[in-house]
Amino acid sequence: MFDLDRWNEIWHALAKNKVRSLLTAFGVFWGIFMLIVMAGASNGLKNGIVEGVAKFATNSCFMWSQQTGEPYKGFKRGRQWNMDSDDLTYVLNNVPEVEYISPKNFGSRMNGGPNTIYGLKTGSYNVKGDYPEYIKIDPYTIVQGRWINDMDIRDKRKVCVIGEKVFEQMFEGNKNPLGEYLKISGVYYQVIGIVRPETRININGRAEESIFLPFTTMQQTYNMGNMVHFLAVTAKKGVPVSVVEEKVKNIIKLRHSIAPTDVQALNSVNIEKEFQQMNGLFIGIGILTWIVGIGTLMAGVIGVSNIMLVIVKERTKEIGVQRALGASPRTIITQIMLESVALTTVAGYTGLSLGVALLELVNQVIERQPKTGNEVFFQHPEVSISVAVTALMVLILAGLFAGSIPAKRALQIKPIEALREE
């Protein structure tokens, strides 16, 4: 393999017509370059999205009430209804597969004008009523203080947890807000904590710009009775979310005299299913990447094979002489194969290196961007070492493949024919 004469011969065969060799090599180079850049880009897209949602509980589903879609038990179609607090205990008692249940109510909205007052400052934020369990589904980092607890719920305490933006804007970011009172929609609440969201999934507005009240407090203070706007449910380990989703929905429908066949009255989102679809999408992008990449690579490899055929043809006489001097068929085959593999591997690895370099450059540029917390759905475009190793294997195989037909042709050269004077 590391035979000087052999590499000398390879070099001369390829260097004899430099432009031709370079153009041929470019085909393979481009194939691998495209493959790497596309694989990296699809990884970047995947990382960007997955990093944004990774910590969200995938075993969860959410449901909310809408107008009924079917007449049932004497009620007409289009009836307005609401879930209520009793549904919570009923579901917990009757659906053993449920891990957590967390209701959520929505108070005044950010875009409804200023609703929050502290001293001389006013601001407008989304006000939400939540259960302690909620941060197990949509995790928040507690920056200061604490999250809502069971006693807050039981005693309907007038306390609130504020998003990081709320803290920065209302307290100008330098005052300890814990223990201070915020007037929210006309009622005073004591601040007990500051939170920062860990995912980029937003339910009714961004968490940084939200104020969280204990769920029961909100129901009482804003005259919501025992109404529940929104319900988050997680499934126990090993139970498909769709099973839990179906059971919970059936029970709630039953309790509210809604037709079991009514698909409109209780709407829901199954996060597990959404994630699976997303994964499916990424797998699809991955497959597409490889199909296009391998296709481009194949075009390059066929180019190499073609040029190798031409080289063999040009060197007919030389090969004939070598055989007359006692070169075995094996020597000739190895020579042609090595030429082909050398050409594809060198070209391919150049493409691989430049592709990786480009991805790294893009990565650096993205990393340099100030983190605004805004939607950067493109993170760490990179290819794993396994992709690089696979690419190397593919290259060597491709080289062997490209060399096989020319090598066969070289073997068919009879020394006598090669040496016959034209």
Place this chain on the structure above:
Amino acid sequence: MISIQDLHKSYVTGTNSLHVLKGLNLEIEEGEFVSIMGSSGSGKSTLLNILGVLDDYDKGNYYLSGKRIWGLNETQAAITRNAMIGFIFQSFNLISFKNAMENVALPLYYQKVSRKKRNVIAMEYLDRLGLKDWAHHLPSELSGGQKQRVAIARALISNPKIILADEPTGALDSQTSLEVMDILKEVNDQGITVIIVTHEHDIAALTRKIIRLKDGVIGEVITNGELQMYRDRVKQE
């Protein structure tokens, strides 16, 4: 050394069959210096190819130093060529990107002799042929006579039993041709059988035996006294 009995060879192209060698018989002893002559189409190239184990034959026997050459695969044929036969061609057929020394060393490369060792041996042979100073020159930097001497050194390096030369002087002027023939004669003096295919009478006259091919069989063999007469005749021409 070479013993051929009733040798037949046809070339088939499509539906046409060309019967080239038609029952040829030939004996060449070890150490002979033979030329094969014949008009074009007489089968001399075909015979040379069969002698050189570059081609197979259809019928008959070919014994090379006591061993029948028959049904060899390409690898066995390559080994036989490498060990037994040294080739010299009209157009030299040196490898263009290898220098003189590397060209000479090529047969040893196929015997897997180490680079260092084969280059030392190649230098010895170049020295014998007076080309030591040209060892590191590429073929394109050598004259025709020098190229052919390099080719002769290449043919000799594997210690062959036979040298097969196909029109070795065909591309050389008459002065250089005589020099090359002198070298071949020296080679023959060392006991190596030399067989030359040529159509030049004066070149053939320098060998010790002339075999004339005619229509695929031996037409005439000229030796000894007859050869002297032949030489005189050639001189007169």
